[in-house]
Amino acid sequence: MSENAEMSKIARASAATNHLTESNGSSSEADKIPTLQDSVATTSLPRYAMPNVSSMLPEYGNLEQDLIGRAFNAANYDAIARLPADIDHSTVAGARRMAIEAARTAAAAPHDGTRNARRNGLFSEFEYSQSEYDLYNQLENKAREEHKAIMATISGTEFKLPGSICKGKYQDGFQEGGLYPYLSDPYEAAHEMALRLKWISQAQMLSGPWSNPGHDKLGDRPSRHLAGEIMAHLRKLIVEDWEDADVTIYPNEDEQWVVRFVLNEAIDSEAGLTAYMNCLLRTNPIVLKYQLTKVVEHWDIFPGDGCAYYTVRPPWVAQPKVEAFFTLHPEERDLQTLLQHRQAEPPAPKASAKGRNWRGVVR
Numbered sequence: 026m027s028e029n030a031e032m033s034k035i036a037r038a039s040a041a042t043n044h045l046t047e048s049n050g051s052s053s054e055a056d057k058i059p060t061l062q063d064s065v066a067t068t069s070l071p072r073y074a075m076p077n078v079s080s081m082l083p084e085y086g087n088l089e090q091d092l093i094g095r096a097f098n099a100a101n102y103d104a105i106a107r108l109p110a111d112i113d114h115s116t117v118a119g120a121r122r123m124a125i126e127a128a129r130t131a132a133a134a135p136h137d138g139t140r141n142a143r144r145n146g147l148f149s150e151f152e153y154s155q156s157e158y159d160l161y162n163q164l165e166n167k168a169r170e171e172h173k174a175i176m177a178t179i180s181g182t183e184f185k186l187p188g189s190i191c192k193g194k195y196q197d198g199f200q201e202g203g204l205y206p207y208l209s210d211p212y213e214a215a216h217e218m219a220l221r222l223k224w225i226s227q228a229q230m231l232s233g234p235w236s237n238p239g240h241d242k243l244g245d246r247p248s249r250h251l252a253g254e255i256m257a258h259l260r261k262l263i264v265e266d267w268e269d270a271d272v273t274i275y276p277n278e279d280e281q282w283v284v285r286f287v288l289n290e291a292i293d294s295e296a297g298l299t300a301y302m303n304c305l306l307r308t309n310p311i312v313l314k315y316q317l318t319k320v321v322e323h324w325d326i327f328p329g330d331g332c333a334y335y336t337v338r339p340p341w342v343a344q345p346k347v348e349a350f351f352t353l354h355p356e357e358r359d360l361q362t363l364l365q366h367r368q369a370e371p372p373a374p375k376a377s378a379k380g381r382n383w384r385g386v387v388r
Contacts, residue, residue: 316340
């Protein structure tokens with residue numbers, strides 16, 4: 026059908042609609058379209074079946090053109106097969122109404138009596154079919170049952186080797202089911218009480234051990250009130266290595282500890298004693314734990330009184346910055362003594378300029 030013919034049909038339909046509208050406007054008030062209030066007052070239908078405003082409005086006039094346009098569109102969702110063979114005025118809308126009515130009044134398929142077995146609408150039930158891979162387990166179960174039946178015919182209990190019964194610590198070795206009387210030990214009770222008190226004290230702790238927020242871990246650093254214990258521990262370590270030596274440890278006026286060795290027959294080498302003290306102070310874990318350091322200016326002293334002196338500094342004694350240097354070099358302490366010392370020293374021999382090469386090295 027050509028496009029001009031369709032336009033002419035639409036024009037004729039519009040003219041007919043306008044004619045009907047004009048004729049209805051000239052009629053009396055009694056011939057008007059019934060309203061919603063009139064339908065409510067004159068009908069006995071239920072409220073949900075009564076006509077509403079949408080059903081009373083005239084039908085959309087451009088419906089057929091929209092249906093034809095959607096059917097021939099590339100992204101159509103209206104089938105072209107649902108369009109009538111002869112397209113005329115109101116034929117497309119009539120075919121649409123007939124399809125809707127046929128779908129609404131279509132009878133449901135007869136129920137065949139089978140029930141769709143589902144559980145909560147998620148999984149369907151199925152009949153369990155035994156797998157061939159379970160054949161080995163079945164044979165093993167069958168053999169085990171036969172073995173039990175044969176054992177039951179011989180004896181009601183399983184076979185046990187003689188002497189293979191392992192009894193507990195408190196079971197009687199001759200009487201079946203007998204137990205030795207358990208006697209409580211007071212030492213075990215005291216140990217359990219100490220553990221219980223320890224658990225109670227730990228449970229009452231609100232936080233961990235106190236630690237200093239600075240860089241130095243004061244909690245791990247030994248304090249001054251442990252001086253006697255540390256000195257006794259240090260002397261015990263030395264006496265274990267030097268059994269016959271006379272060793273004494275005492276503090277001096279600077280709160281430093283002096284380790285004195287009496288040079289008797291037990292000490293056969295002064296150099297060996299000094300090497301031992303150096304190694305003890307560098308590698309012994311007990312000395313490193315107590316953070317004992319060597320006082321250089323008072324280390325390895327042999328004043329001639331038959332004793333050797335080694336001085337250590339505990340961790341709570343501050344180390345002077347320049348005292349060690351001035352003690353080792355007393356001439357540097359005063360300017361006058363420094364000048365006298367330099368004047369007393371012989372001048373170093375100087376090489377002649379002729380004996381030097383271009384790098385300044387004497388040939």
